[in-house]
Amino acid sequence: MHERKILFETRYQLRDLDRGYANRALRVDVSARTVTEVPVDDRMKQLWTGGKGFDLWLTFREINKNTKWDSPENPICFSAGPLGGTTSFPGAGKTIVTAVSPMTQSMMDCNVGGYFGPFLKFAGFDAMMLTGISDTECIIVIDSVEGLVRVYDATDDAVDSHILAEELTGQFARNEIEKRNIAVVSAGTAANFVRMGMLNFSFYDWRRGVCRFKQAARGGIGTVFRHKKIKALVLRSRSMTPAWRVEENLVAARITPKKLTRMECPTVREELDRIIDRWHADPEYVIEMMQDIQERFRHIPKVALDQIQHRTRTPLAHLYHIATFYKSFSLEPRGETIVQVCMGTACHVKGAANILDSFERVLGIPTGGTTADGKYSLEAVACLGACSIAPVVRIGEEIMGNVESRQVEKLLKQYAAPGAAAPAGCAGEEVDHD
Ligand code: FES
Structure with missing residues (x-):
């Protein structure tokens, strides 16, 4: 990575989630050049449950009756909700983004895909706020591998999302596989000139080898982002197994004792291990492993996906993505x-x-x-x-x-x-x- 000028930085303690919560939010003030943690307490969880609730509560803490869209204190809030980052529920990969809108001068929320919300949760934060207006163009990086929030000078960086996201993904990933763990939020040149600027959320498409984008397009939050002189918000995520899954919840397990299915018996597991070993448990060959498993069992049983995930450290979401994208794979047993x-x-x-x-x-x-x-x-x-x-x-x-x-x-x-x-x-x- 080329040398970048650091404007300010703060280290933070990495923390495991507790029942879907990290119990803190991140606040980055680009005017005051401070990074602080805001506690997420039980009252907040009970009264303001979910991404939208958290964002609203955090916004109310920051604004006053005179706050306009271009006021420094107008925060852009990002939140993932208590189920964010699990693979057990549809929609759990979404991020809710809010700000006082340049178009309506009232609160506006967007619901956006990509990996940012789950990565923020894996980084140990239930939500985050960007506030203030920077005196120089900047890029904010949350690095959950290092436990570091660092803000760089970005005077020389591109503004356009498709260029900037590719560049930053390449710069902050240490290798091709790590590119999957980088999410970039950016706004593009148009947001400098119009009130309806949107935010682009990148995710790395490893099949095509390029960054793709999801948009938080309501209300002009991209315009607020650029008004704060922020070019990008980068999240470098630790590789990790899903933080919490329904079948691993001990309470659920106690209520419904788990019976081993035929596919979960030790001999099947040994056979799956042999197939994975044939490909040296290399994450580059998960498709080949799945082809062998499909051929042998006439489907990809859930236990096989769990085992591939465990052995190769490939996120389960990616494996499901592959298994459901290609017609030749089936999650249900196919006929002879x-x-x-x-x-x-x-x-x-x-x-x-x-x-x-x-x-x-x-x-x-x-x-x-x-x-x-x-x-x-x-x-x-x-x-x-x-x-x-x-x-x-x-x-x-x-x-x-x-x-x-x-x-x-x-x-x-x-x-x-x-x-x-x-x-x-x-x-x-x-x-x-x-
Ligand atoms: S349309 Fe080509 S074989 Fe059916």
Whole structure:
């Protein structure tokens, strides 16, 4: 990382969470050049529960009846709520951002994705406030690896979010894997000139190798950010397992004693270990591990994701992201034979919907389902690359073309008894993909 001029800094004590709370918020005043901790007490937790509540309470502490959007005391607050950073609930990755708005001169809140809120929680803070107006352009860095809040001079840095976030992610990550632990909040040049400037929250997309962005776009909070002469707020997160998960809550475990499922038995765990060892438990190869597991167990059981996370230290959220993004992975057991009905354009115009209907009827399952005996799973897929013989169906490894819905039952029988003759009009042979 190139040498940067440090304006001010403060070390802080890293702290584990207690029932979803860090019990403190961070306050950075760029006018006074101070970094302080604000206690989060039980009263605050009970009366102002959640990200929006915390932000409002912290704002009321700072402002007075004369506070305008451009007043130094107008704080930008960020908060993640008590479930922030868990992987057990939808929406637990969000950050709530508030400030007095340049557009309405009243409180405005935004709800934004990306990793900032969870990372703030992992850094040991339930919320944070940015207040004051800096006398020089600055970048604020919260480093939860070092336990350090440091504010740098940013006179020479870019303003535009897509450039700045890439640069800062590269500068504050020590290697490619660590880029996933960097979140950058920035506002862009437009926020210098308009009242509706928004905040961009970066997250590193490791598949594409670039930063991507989520926006806190309501009310012009990006304009407030730039008015404070802040170019970026960077969070460097420690790699850690999720802070708290429902199944690990001792109270829940006591109420519902846990029975071992078939997939949790020791022999399955040993087999999973062998697959992970085959890839040297290297986090770069989690997709390959998951492919092997999918092939062996016909799905990715939850216990496998836990084991990969434990052995490779890859965040569980990433593993779920992979498992749910790629069609070839399934979190539910798939049937011995996968039936795929092509719904691509060529097949669609030649009646693919009717064929899918027939398979649903004959197999007695909806699309995406698996028969009770575990023999067949039914999927609707995009182009199978054999459009010239549309409509196309793949049963197991076999591709069949010119299929008619009345042939569906025969096709299944033919697949089950490979010697049987193909129904009239059905290609039934292997096809070279385009
Ligand atoms: S659209 Fe069905 S095979 Fe191409």
